Amino acid sequence: MHELGIAQNIIEIVQDQTKNYSNRKIKNVFVKVGKLTNVLNDSLVFGYDALIMGTNLEGSKLSIETVPAKIRCESCGSESVIDGLTFCCDQCKSTSVKLVNGMELTVFEIEIEDLSEVT
Amino acid sequence: MSVITVERKVLAKNDVIANENRSAFKRNKNFVINLLSSPGSGKTSLVEKTIEVCKNKLKIAVIEGDVQTDLDAQRIDKLGVPVAQIVTNGGCHLEANLVKDALNSLNTNDVDFLVIENVGNLVCPAGYDLGEDFKVVVLSVTEGDDKPLKYPAMFRNASVLVINKIDLLPYLKCSIDELKKNALSINPSLKIFETSCTTGKGVDSWCSWIQSNLQSK
Structure with a gap:
């Protein structure tokens, strides 16, 4: 259920970033969600859709890009995508690895209507 | 269609407050742990036992997080230790602002x-920084040795694992070696303690670890 709080944070970021475009409709909000963040995409969209009702974001769509968990081996330097279970290098099997992707939780783009579309 | 590029961390607001908490802890020289686990693994029992062993050597304070009731705060209060209870009313984890509010009712200058003590939950609390020095995850042997694999984010984000209720091992199928192997496959740098809050076994070495961290503060 923590997706609801995360959706609220996303909405606040979008409202803050679009305050200079108050006459334009917000169409799409793009977020990146890392595989290891324990965020359920369906729940996040559900929370977002519920919370935007009656706000200036109503009618906008939340688009989620899932970022796979990726590690970099500190012994041989190679990078591998992991399934979230074993933090172990694909190449040399070392467990001395650094997580490089998978913990993202970012709003990265907002699509708003063009000035010409404003009615 | 126009595109605004943003690149803003969704939990940035939490991180800002967590850093404020961290600065306050540093100012007061508080060594702070964020104690995490599923419900019923013995977090509060471990806190009680720690207080019992360390009370005369160091000044302890506790923030209790629960979905409902102040039962845990009552247990800590009985031991004569300052305690603040956060009731989340359904919220599944603590956030930095809740801890900041709790700090207003708890004098931590000389702590x-x-x-x-976070809400009992092996999922959501892993993602929220509260400003602590370390995340400590408690896992009781009754929960089974596969739990680190099932909740990898929690065990990856924690620095310390306390395996609790080890007095019950003779009655269970849980293998402590398998549990440790699973935990270390997720996080090879985990520091591991084995405790029983019923017999007191292992609590001393856990308390020594706390004291060694205080000295480096």
């Missing part, structure tokens, strides 16, 4: 060791 050596502050325990923030």
Whole structure:
């Protein structure tokens, strides 16, 4: 259920970033969600859709890009995508690895209507 | 269609407050742990046992986080230790602003060791920084040796694992070696303690670890 709080944070970021475009409709909000963040995409969209009702974001769509968990081996330097279970290098099997992707939780783009579309 | 590029961390607001908490802890020289686990693994029992062993050596304060009731705060209060209860009313984890509010009702100026006992949940609390020095995850042997694999984010984000209720091992199928192997496959740098809050076994070495961290503060 923590997706609801995360959706609220996303909405606040979008409202803050679009305050200079108050006459334009917000169409799409793009977020990146890392595989290891324990965020359920369906729940996040559900929370977002519920919370935007009656706000200036109503009618906008939340688009989620899932970022796979990726590690970099500190012994041989190679990078591998992991399934979230074993933090172990694909190449040399070392467990001395650094997580490089998978913990993202970012709003990265907002699509708003063009000035010409404003009615 | 126009595109605005943003690149803003969704939990940035939490991180800002967590850093404020961290600065306050540093100012007061508080060593702070964020104690995490599923419900019923013995977090509060471990806090009680820690207080019992360390009370005369260091000043302890506790923040209790629960979905409902102040039962845990009552248990800590009985031991004569300052405690603040956060009731989340359904919220599944603590956030930095809740801890900041709790700090207003708890004088931590002269506190050596502050325990923030999170809501019992192996999922959501892993993602929220509260400003602590370390995340400590408690796993009781009754929960089974496969739990680190099932909740990898929690065990990856924690620095310390306390395996609790080890007095019950003779009655269970849980293998402590398998449990440790699973935990270390997720996080090879995990520091591991084995404790029983019923017999007191292992609590001394856990308390020594706390004291060694206080000295480096």
